[in-house]
Amino acid sequence: MSNFNMYVPTRIVFGRGRLNELHKQNMPGKKALLVITNGKSAKESGALARTEEELHIAGVETILFDRIQANPTKTVVMDGAAAAKENCCDFVVALGGGSVMDASKAIAFMATNPGDVWDYINGGTGKKMPMQNQPLPVICITTTAGTGSEVDQWGVITNEETNEKIGFGGYDSLFPVLAVVDPELMKSVPPAFTAYQGFDALFHSTESYISTYASLMSDMYALTAIENVGKYLVRAYKDGSDMEAREHMAFANTLSGAVMTISVTTAEHSIEHAMSAYHPNLPHGAGLIMISKAFYEFFIERHACDDKFINMARAMGMKDASRPEDFITMLVQMQKDCGVDNLKMSDYGIKPDEFNKIARNARETMGGLFTANPCEMKHEDVVEVLRKSFK
The missing domain is CATH 3.40.50.1970 (Rossmann fold)
Incomplete structure (x- = not known):
């Protein structure tokens, strides 16, 4: 569009x-x-x-x-x-x-x-x-x-x-x-929350980029934000006093807010909101991290927007990316580098028998975001994303 x-x-x-x-x-x-x-x-x-x-x-x-x-x-x-x-x-x-x-x-x-x-x-x-x-x-x-x-x-x-x-x-x-x-x-933000917040900014942009509501203008904001997160989040996580990294993450954050006024995020946010609605001690960014790999793999497996995933992988630092799966490689590596690759739903009280309830809540409360997904995601697909993400 x-x-x-x-x-x-x-x-x-x-x-x-x-x-x-x-x-x-x-x-x-x-x-x-x-x-x-x-x-x-x-x-x-x-x-x-x-x-x-x-x-x-x-x-x-x-x-x-x-x-x-x-x-x-x-x-x-x-x-x-x-x-x-x-x-x-x-x-x-x-x-x-x-x-x-x-x-x-x-x-x-x-x-x-x-x-x-x-x-x-x-x-x-x-x-x-x-x-x-x-x-x-x-x-x-x-x-x-x-x-x-x-x-x-x-x-x-x-x-x-x-x-x-x-x-x-x-x-x-x-x-x-x-x-x-x-x-x-932002210098005093602890490392873990620097990571949670940084990934929230990243996902605002990745979601808005693959969204059915994306446009030339939103793509420009989204890719620039993704580039800045890809280059500077790990640095900000490792050294909170690295002001160059903090500055670029602040820039990415502001861009990620602007992109949501032009495009629309996807059901990744609907699902996490349902998770933290039942478990309010779950930080929003942490919940997004937990489900992100399985969520994006769902669209990659269906070849919903291969070129966009390749572009995001390149923006995150893999300049020779040629497969949509390269985005997952970069996403997982960044989560490892920020020490958030082993976040567990179970640590926040989430249990597998809640998955149906969470999936239903996501659609009933913020179902509009499902229309932004690059292909259809049914109730059972949401349950499967949660199941694959559970630790």
Whole structure:
């Protein structure tokens, strides 16, 4: 396909030390709900104090909301929206990784719209209600190289009552107005999470590249992101202070977010979302890694898009790649080099007798992504991917 629609209005401030320039940017309001995780990283790294200082220099008052989990829930989103309303916040600042940025978009939406966030979810038990009021503006300051959420209009929210993990948003008004991508903020990310996040960025691009919604424009973003991950992820994993590697992974991450606004990811994400909906302690990137080999082999065995797999293998560093299987070779080698080749579903409580339930959940909650697969993937095919991936 050569047709595409593209709208990525986020102002991006990219580079080492650029958080120090936050106060120079146009602020969309005077009082911000500053959203971080319920962990210690933003506080201990100094990123929180620096962000607060920058906002205060800019004349912005801040209210801290520090309750976001690794898989943000609708309950916490509603609590965040209540905090924004109670404190009369007129914009939201997300300081963190994908979970914080995803949750912040939903918080900004629910701070101005009535009801429950699940009223506006389009999949599963969501009520598919349209947006009634414009959300609060959002500024994203990403501290990880994983989701690319700083430049897209989507988030993923978990309904802990129904075990559903579904994409939320899609409105132009949910694009962040500003994204600060400062690789220095990523230095403190531990090796394992550097790998999880890096593979998430990789899969956003590989999925969007083989997607039925791919185009000339999305291919350009995807292949460039894949090249940067292929060259720099292992370096960032092995030495977190390697700022060249961190910078290129941050670049790949931002590209992987942009590519999802032009193309669409595949059912790999639907399947993982179902896995972590039932097992919220499973990091999203880790779940994707677990199923990735079997997932991509499914399409290679059916010769769904041989040329694209060869192109991805070349982008990942095998310049003489000539077979689609070469992509699997490069994927497995990178996972070995990052120490994530032996991740086990069983370590996170996943059992084989759940595979049917997970496969069904994936289609019921985010079935739309199955239409992006380069060939049909039936229920039993999903079960088989899970079976082959199980350790």
